[in-house]
Amino acid sequence: QVVGSPVLLLNGRIDISPPNAPENRYHAGTVVTLIPQPDLGFQFAGWDGACVGIGSCSILINQNWDGLTASFKNASLPDWATSTVSVSSELVKSDGDTVIATIFTQDNASPAVTTVNFSLTNPANATEVKQGSTCGSSVSGDVTNRCWNAVFSIPANSNTANQVYKIAASSPSMSNSPEKSLTVEGTTYSLSINGPVVTTNTLSLSGGTLVLSQAPNGMGNKFLAGSQVIITPTPDEGFQFLGWTGDCSGTSSCVVIMSENRSITGMFSSQ
Incomplete structure (x- = not known):
């Protein structure tokens, strides 16, 4: 026999649908759904008796039910152990670009993730923080999957060496802060x-082939500054x-150091 709806318990309550009939009884054959609702800072620990699991429970009234218990426990903050920050590009060209950082949260309904912040830390350890925007959600059982993202403008890298940035995600409802690194390549030059x-x-040219010791190793078909390229005519x-x-x-292999844009012409002729 269930008295009252909702049923108030320590650290939570059980909502009942449909509500109690007169004299706190239900007609035989009625399907009653019990919905656990934890208080703030708590989560549903589970059922004991006619119900199992940690979600809502539906029972068919065909006899007197007793011995059904429900309990709540302190809520531990879920973490992002199975989620990582992703970026639209892990390698950014030397003259800068726009990068989108994204993370998917997977959490139960309590506590719900309502805010996600993204922070961008540059090589000088200066940090820019942006509040994440929602980019969709889906529900699977008791788990809500949410998408969050933020857009950052990565400045140009005027240095010869690569620069490494770090993007991290954080939330008051999550216990850890996943992060991702991205690289802004250093100065690059083209070889024509x-x-x-x-x-x-x-x-391949008319009369022969030119073989380079390496293909362009930077973005946009360019070579990173300081790269050594050996060109061998065959x-x-x-x-x-x-x-x-x-x-x-000369007429032998050519060694080029990419310290600026380079332009070369090689010619073959019939003997």
């Missing part, structure tokens, strides 16, 4: 051979390599 900017480590049968003009000279 016989006109076009090279995009691979092999260039004539086709019946051809010879005439030599270089521009930032290379």
Whole structure:
């Protein structure tokens, strides 16, 4: 026999649907749903008796029910152990870009995540904080999955070396702060051979092939400052390599240090 709706318990209550019938009894065949509602700072610990689990319980009234108990416990803050911060790009070009940071929370209804902050820490340890915006949600059983994101503008890197930034997510309702690193590449330069900017480590020409010791190692088909590129000419049968003009000279392999944009021309001719 259930008296009153809701049923008030220590650290929470049980809502009943439908509410009690007259004289606190239900007609046989009635389906009654019991919904646990924890107080602030507590969570539902579970049922003992005719119900199991930690969610709502529906019972069919076909006999007198007794021995059903419900209990609540202190709520421990959920964490993001299974969630990580993701960024729209982990490698940012040297002249800067816009990066979107995203995290998905997975938590029960108490405590609910209502605020997420993202912080961007630059190489000088200066931090910019932005409040996250919601980007969708879904419910699976007792778990609510929420998407949060924030947009940051990453400035250009005028240094030769790469720079590393850190983006972290935090919330008063979560116990930890996942973080993600992103790299802003240092100064880069382009290498043009016989006109076009090279995009691979092999260039086929009329009468032969030019082989580079490495393909562009920066973004946008550029080389990181200080990269050493060795260009080796290989004539086709019946051809010879005439030599270089521009930032290379001679008739053997050319060694280029990428300290600026480079332009080279190599020519083959029939023997």
